[in-house]
Amino acid sequence: MDELGERLRAHGMRLTAQRERVLRALGRLGHATPEQVIDGLPADGGPALPPSTVYRCLEALQESGLVTHTHLDHRAPSYQLATHDDHIHLVCRACGSVSQVPLALAGPFARSLAEATGFAADVTHMAVHGRCASCTP
Amino acid sequence: MDELGERLRAHGMRLTAQRERVLRALGRLGHATPEQVIDGLPADGGPALPPSTVYRCLEALQESGLVTHTHLDHRAPSYQLATHDDHIHLVCRACGSVSQVPLALAGPFARSLAEATGFAADVTHMAVHGRCASCTP
DNA sequence: TTGAATGCAAAAAATTTGCATATTG
DNA sequence: CAATATGCAAATTTTTTGCATTCAA
Numbered sequence: 001m002d003e004l005g006e007r008l009r010a011h012g013m014r015l016t017a018q019r020e021r022v023l024r025a026l027g028r029l030g031h032a033t034p035e036q037v038i039d040g041l042p043a044d045g046g047p048a049l050p051p052s053t054v055y056r057c058l059e060a061l062q063e064s065g066l067v068t069h070t071h072l073d074h075r076a077p078s079y080q081l082a083t084h085d086d087h088i089h090l091v092c093r094a095c096g097s098v099s100q101v102p103l104a105l106a107g108p109f110a111r112s113l114a115e116a117t118g119f120a121a122d123v124t125h126m127a128v129h130g131r132c133a134s135c136t137p
Numbered sequence: 138m139d140e141l142g143e144r145l146r147a148h149g150m151r152l153t154a155q156r157e158r159v160l161r162a163l164g165r166l167g168h169a170t171p172e173q174v175i176d177g178l179p180a181d182g183g184p185a186l187p188p189s190t191v192y193r194c195l196e197a198l199q200e201s202g203l204v205t206h207t208h209l210d211h212r213a214p215s216y217q218l219a220t221h222d223d224h225i226h227l228v229c230r231a232c233g234s235v236s237q238v239p240l241a242l243a244g245p246f247a248r249s250l251a252e253a254t255g256f257a258a259d260v261t262h263m264a265v266h267g268r269c270a271s272c273t274p
Numbered sequence: 275t276t277g278a279a280t281g282c283a284a285a286a287a288a289t290t291t292g293c294a295t296a297t298t299g
Numbered sequence: 300c301a302a303t304a305t306g307c308a309a310a311t312t313t314t315t316t317g318c319a320t321t322c323a324a
Binding site (some may be wrong): 192 | 312314315316323
Binding site for chain 1 (some may be wrong): 250258
């Protein structure tokens with residue numbers, strides 16, 4: 001259960017209360033931009049964290065592999081728990097909703113990329129924009 | 138040839154020298170963030186444009202369908218000519234190179250998304266991150 | 275002529291940095 | 300105890316806004 005600490009220490013980092021809180025916030029939010037994390041943090045009853053700490057936490061967590069990010073938003077990256085990283089994000093351009101489909105759906109695509117060009121795709125990191133079913137005319 | 142003007146006017150917009158220059162800059166650059174456009178513009182011999190103009194030009198061009206954007210960068214969007222929009226971008230995490238593969242490669246993937254969830258994917262907008270062949274160990 | 279677009283300057287957002295202090299291992 | 304993180308304030312960087320002026324149609 002203390003895999004968190006392990007993971008961080010393996011990268012010469014330390015487990016701090018703030019990093020745990022950021023992690024939990026991501027758990028609650030699913031995926032969130034740095035701003036959304038900053039705003040969403042106090043929901044756990046704790047005090048707000050300064051932006052610099054949140055930015056640094058996210059970077060540290062990502063570096064140690066506990067967190068990943070995608071680009072749901074057109075600007076800021078959206079972070080999520082690495083453990084939630086088993087699906088692909090579909091972002092609807094019309095209603096803004098973000099849905100998810102199993103990673104497996106992209107398997108053949110990733111394979112054809114590898115065959116065609118030797119590129120090893122991280123399909124997890126990929127956000128697919130378009131129109132969701134309910135927004136399709 | 139004056140399809141540019143047409144396109145813009147169809148959206149109640151006008152064809153200006155600045156918009157043409159931004160368009161040409163994108164032609165030269167392939168794909169570029171707003172900052173890169175700002176920096177790259179004077180290469181045509183003309184004067185620099187203020188950031189506000191560049192941002193507004195990009196938005197207008199995008200709205201009229203002449204330009205699209207993807208997320209090659211982890212922050213700012215990268216704009217490109219809509220006419221160059223016939224391929225998928227592969228971004229190498231290691232060396233930063235951006236390569237392109239034919240849209241067709243994503244056809245089956247898009248179809249399976251549509252079947253599975255009714256989501257109409259704009260594969261064009263999609264940037265795939267990972268490791269290119271020369272950076273794969 | 276007239277509404278749309280530009281240029282400039284200033285404001286607002288978003289992200290990063292420096293450094294003294296607090297904390298983890 | 301030593302090294303890493305935090306908190307805070309300030310500096311950057313990026314993007315947006317207001318408005319008088321210019322320009323396309």
